[in-house]
Structures are given as C-alpha cells and as structure tokens.
Amino acid sequence: MTSNTQEYAISHWPDSEAILADLKKLANDMPLYQIRRDKMEEYLKKFDSMFAGSKKMVEKAKELIPGGVQHNLAFNHPFPLAIGKAEGAYLWDVDGNRFIDFLQAGGPIVLGNNYAPVRGKVMELVMECGPVTGLFHEYEYKLAELIRRHMPSVEMFRMLASGTEACMAAIRAARAFTGKAKVIKMGGAYHGWSDQFVFGMRIPGTANLDAHGIPGECYVHTQEIYPNDLAALEEAMTKNESEGGTAALILEPLGPESGTRPVLRDFNAKARELCDRFGALLIFDEVVTGFRVGLGGAQGYFGVKPDLTVFGKCVAGGYPAAGGVGGRKDVMLSFAAGIGGGLVKRAMVGGTLSANPLSCAAGYYCIKSIEETRAHIKAGRAGDRLTKGLREIFARRHLPFIAFNHGSICHMETGAAMLMEISNPKIFEQVGKRKKIMEELGAAMTVEGIISLAGSRLYTSMADTDEVVDDALERFDRVFADFEVVKE
Ligand SMILES: Cc1ncc(COP(=O)(O)O)c(C=O)c1O
Incomplete structure (x- = not known):
C-alpha cells in the first residue's frame, strides 16, 4: 500500500518537524496574545444578547445537569450554546443564529450535517424494524x-x-x-x-x-x-x-x-x-x-x-x-x-x-455515500483552503499563531494550552491562563458565527464549499483583528 493523494484527503504531507518546533516555541517561549480587552468586553456583551435563549435554557439545565452541559467538547464560557438545527455546513441555535460548524460533532460529519440521503435510509430502517431487536440484522x-x-x-x-x-x-x-x-x-x-x-x-x-x-x-x-x-x-x-x-x-x-x-x-x-x-x-x-x-x-x-x-x-x-x-x-x-x-x-x-440495525445501517450508508461523493477529498480540499487562509491572516496581522492541517483535520494554535511541555516550570500557572485565552477566543468566534472544537481544532466536511470557507475566513479575520500581548 502507498499513499495516494487521489484517494486520501491529505493532499501534501506537512513538515512535521518544522511544525513541532514552531508549536514548542509558541507554547513555551512566545509572549501570550489575547483579544484586546475593550473588544473582548464588546464580544461578551453581544454574546449575552445574541444567545439569550441558550443562556436561559442552560441556567435551567444547571439545576438538573451537572454544569448544565453534557458534552466535553462544548465551550462553557461565558455559557454554552443550545443548538436547535443542523444542516450541511451549518448549525442554528435556539435563538435562530446560524453558525459555520467546524466542530462537526468531534469528527464524524464528513458528508456535512444531517446528510439527507443517509437520514432517508435510517428513517426507512426505523419504519421497518425500529432501532433495535437484539438479534442479527x-x-x-x-x-x-x-x-x-x-x-x-x-x-x-x-x-x-x-x-x-x-x-x-x-x-x-x-x-x-x-x-x-x-x-x-x-x-x-x-x-x-x-x-x-x-x-x-x-x-x-x-x-x-x-x-x-x-x-x-x-x-x-x-x-x-x-x-x-x-x-x-x-x-x-x-x-x-x-x-x-x-x-x-x-x-x-x-x-x-x-x-x-x-x-x-x-x-x-x-x-x-x-x-x-x-x-x-x-x-x-x-x-x-x-x-x-x-x-x-x-x-x-x-x-x-x-x-x-x-x-x-x-x-x-x-x-x-x-x-x-x-x-x-x-x-x-x-x-x-x-x-x-x-x-x-x-x-x-x-x-x-x-x-443495532440503526447504527449499522447509518454507518453503511455513510461510508457508501463518502465513497460515491468522494466527500473525504472534498473535505480535505476545504481544510487546505481554510488552513492557507488562516496562515495568511496570522502573517498579515503579525500574530505568532500556527495553522496546519492533515486534509480535513485542521489545527489552529493560539493559546496552545495543550502544547505546553510538562518540563516547563510555569506549566500549572500558564495552562489556566492559556485556557482562558482560548475560551475567550471561542466566545468571540461564536459571536462571529463560527463553532470550533475548543477554539483550536477545525474539522471540515464536503459541505464546506469555497464560498463557505471564504466566508469563515472573513469572520476569522474580524476575530483576529485586535490582539494584544498579555502583560505578565
Ligand atoms: C482518538 C479517539 N479515540 C477514542 C475516542 C472515544 O470515543 P467515544 O467518544 O465514542 O467514546 C475519541 C473521542 O473523541 C477519540 O477522538
């Protein structure tokens, strides 16, 4: 077996050694950057008013659900979002705000959200035999x-x-x-x-x-x-x-x-x-x-x-x-x-x-659909475009941040909390600070209409056309417009 860019989402292998060296520098040697304070305050005010429905729902949920949220991948700052609808490249919250979805449920959404042909087959299966029988299907x-x-x-x-x-x-x-x-x-x-x-x-x-x-x-x-x-x-x-x-x-x-x-x-x-x-x-x-x-x-x-x-x-x-x-x-x-x-x-x-038959049918038609549509290749190209665009933003705005990707799995490192070295004597004090910066970034991205995985990972799907990616990059550019060095 040899790798073949016709068959795989990774169009070129990035220079891992160079990336690892840059990541090490970012996490251990570079000054920390955060969104300028006045702009962050503005973002938080907008967050409160744009997502009032989520806030209300999560406050209520906190009485019954520990922390009000059950997904480890959900941002909690300043409060998590309640989602009402998913389709293609987008999610909509309960207030009707639309987001470009780069979380993709943590990875499985290669075809785009709620892909109709797979959903149709799942519905057919459920109509016929329900979700589970306990016997072979x-x-x-x-x-x-x-x-x-x-x-x-x-x-x-x-x-x-x-x-x-x-x-x-x-x-x-x-x-x-x-x-x-x-x-x-x-x-x-x-x-x-x-x-x-x-x-x-x-x-x-x-x-x-x-x-x-x-x-x-x-x-x-x-x-x-x-x-x-x-x-x-x-x-x-x-x-x-x-x-x-x-x-x-x-x-x-x-x-x-x-x-x-x-x-x-x-x-x-x-x-x-x-x-x-x-x-x-x-x-x-x-x-x-x-x-x-x-x-x-x-x-x-x-x-x-x-x-x-x-x-x-x-x-x-x-x-x-x-x-x-x-x-x-x-x-x-x-x-x-x-x-x-x-x-x-x-x-x-x-x-x-x-x-159970539902999961097996869903998996079967999902993989078949990826095969037929070559969704993984399309998602990979979207990842390439997104990463290239992010790099251009960081260079133009003189930010030391790093973007790299393996096809549709894109990494955007800013606070780089997870990339610290255990040998760094400042690690415990720093991880908290860095997480906060990443949470703030997540809140700002949400206001600008982008959902990511913990503010640092972005998955792309077949639904991320050039138009969607370019729209996302304009939004990212607004988020990264005003950063400042954190004073120690
Ligand atoms: C690489 C890897 N392994 C295992 C798991 C666990 O999978 P699950 O969340 O379905 O238990 C995850 C989940 O994110 C993962 O990313």
Whole structure:
C-alpha cells in the first residue's frame, strides 16, 4: 500500500518537524496574545444578547445537569450554546443564529450535517424494524463487508457502541491473545475515558493527573511515551520484556489528539517494526481518522497495517452507538459472541444496543455515500483552503499563531494550552491562563458565527464549499483583528 493523494484527503504531507518546533516555541517561549480587552468586553456583551435563549435554557439545565452541559467538547464560557438545527455546513441555535460548524460533532460529519440521503435510509430502517431487536440484522454484515473492502487489515469486524468501549475491547483482545499485560500509548492522546486510559491525557507526561475516582491498580499496566520518541518506545518495550511483555501499542496514526502534536512521516512504520520485534500488537485508534483521512483510513495513507483498528463516531455515520474493532482474524476471534461464546477463550465484550440495525445501517450508508461523493477529498480540499487562509491572516496581522492541517483535520494554535511541555516550570500557572485565552477566543468566534472544537481544532466536511470557507475566513479575520500581548 502507498499513499495516494487521489484517494486520501491529505493532499501534501506537512513538515512535521518544522511544525513541532514552531508549536514548542509558541507554547513555551512566545509572549501570550489575547483579544484586546475593550473588544473582548464588546464580544461578551453581544454574546449575552445574541444567545439569550441558550443562556436561559442552560441556567435551567444547571439545576438538573451537572454544569448544565453534557458534552466535553462544548465551550462553557461565558455559557454554552443550545443548538436547535443542523444542516450541511451549518448549525442554528435556539435563538435562530446560524453558525459555520467546524466542530462537526468531534469528527464524524464528513458528508456535512444531517446528510439527507443517509437520514432517508435510517428513517426507512426505523419504519421497518425500529432501532433495535437484539438479534442479527443484515446491515451488520453489510457494514463489516464494506469496511473490509476499504481496509484490508480488517479481516473481521465487531461493532460496539462507542470509541471508548472499542479502545477497551481492543486492549482486552490484545491481552487475551498475547497473554501479556502492558499497554503503551502516546502521551497526550485520548483513547476514551475508561479506567486504564485516563492516563497521560492532553499533555504528555501527565500520567494519572486526571485520574480522579480511579484506583491506581486500574492503570498500573498503562504506560505513556513522548510523541514521536521511538527510542523511548524501544526502551519501554525492552523493559517490559522482564515484566511479562507488551500486549499492545495503541496510537492515533496522525499523532495525539488527531495530530495536535503531529507524527513524523515514518513514525507509524517504525512503530510497526518495534511491535513485530517485541511481539506486541499494533492498534490504530482511527476513531477520528477512519473514513475522514480516506476510506482506507490513516493506515491506508501511511501504508502501515495494524493488527487491530479501533473505530468510533463515523462508523455509525454520526448516529448513536458508534464504535467497533476490526483486524486480524486470529485476534478478532476472541470476540466471538452468542450463547456459549466462541471456540476460543473469550475477551468479554457486550452491549445491549451495540450493533443495532440503526447504527449499522447509518454507518453503511455513510461510508457508501463518502465513497460515491468522494466527500473525504472534498473535505480535505476545504481544510487546505481554510488552513492557507488562516496562515495568511496570522502573517498579515503579525500574530505568532500556527495553522496546519492533515486534509480535513485542521489545527489552529493560539493559546496552545495543550502544547505546553510538562518540563516547563510555569506549566500549572500558564495552562489556566492559556485556557482562558482560548475560551475567550471561542466566545468571540461564536459571536462571529463560527463553532470550533475548543477554539483550536477545525474539522471540515464536503459541505464546506469555497464560498463557505471564504466566508469563515472573513469572520476569522474580524476575530483576529485586535490582539494584544498579555502583560505578565
Ligand atoms: C482518538 C479517539 N479515540 C477514542 C475516542 C472515544 O470515543 P467515544 O467518544 O465514542 O467514546 C475519541 C473521542 O473523541 C477519540 O477522538
């Protein structure tokens, strides 16, 4: 397999080394920039009046729902938005304001919001058999077959209900198959919120910093290495040999947090070699990259074959109950289900709503629609245009901010809170300040009609035509018009 820009959303591989050096500088050496205070005040006033309906709703929700919001990707400053409608490139809030949607529900919306042909098929299915029966439905097979056609590493596929579950299941199968316990992940990567993976999240080297409510025994076999550090990976695997061995290395193939710290071009291939040398399984977490980078996933782009692949979100076309694991037949057979289980020692997985006909039909028609429309390529071109435009804005306005993209996954670093180094003695004081700056930026972008993922990630879809992207860039230009250095 070789990468082919005709088939994949990444039209050119960005210079990861240069980006990583620039990101390091931005997060650790550059002065902090914020929106000029008077302009920020104006934005906050507008926010209050434009989004009064959301404010009222969220205030009420706070009495029943912790914090008033249930989505970790939602901005809470000054208060979260309540959305009423989604279509194509846009979202509308309960007050009727329209936004260009670069959050895209955290990644699965490659076709654009509420894509009518997929919705139609889902409606047909629901009319016929409802969302769930607890028994086999033909769409389970059709989805598995379609995934296998595009990703040859997926010899077998088991549908689950979320990316978190799928990561847990993949690790369980790896341990059952290899008989080893240790699992290595990349520092900063998110693989869901299971006990063993709330470890080394967001900033590499933070280990159990976020592991509140999780006993230490749960992540005693989880290890993190610094992104791109092959020497550290080899060292960890070598050390693990005397402690029972490494069951698996789990990676987001573009780098932690969808490539927020991008991988070097040959990292995945080298990681594959190390896994083979140490008898560890290589697991690609393609929860975001699967079908977004290309129908062959990031694994197809890099030409690296993982033993297992984790799917989420997009595998049910953005519809609920979205997760799955696919891979080598010998490993996958440990998931054999049904009363009495399989022929092999089982890696127990389950879920009443897993593999329900609605999710499987939605995933099948979503992937088929991407195939027919080449949505991933169109989304990738929109990402290229958006990133180029953002770079021009930063250069013209003399801002040290950074924009880079892998196709339709675009990164815009300003406050760079997540990019700080754990070795920076000012980290704890700085992360808070930087988060605030990013939250303010998020509020300003919202007033200007743009929704992003935490003010730093922008996903594009097929619905993001040149007109939509150019409109977004004009809005971004207004947001970035008046920045000032934060006085220490
Ligand atoms: C790379 C990655 N893995 C796993 C997950 C967890 O997926 P889910 O939210 O479906 O549990 C996410 C979610 O954002 C993700 O981005």
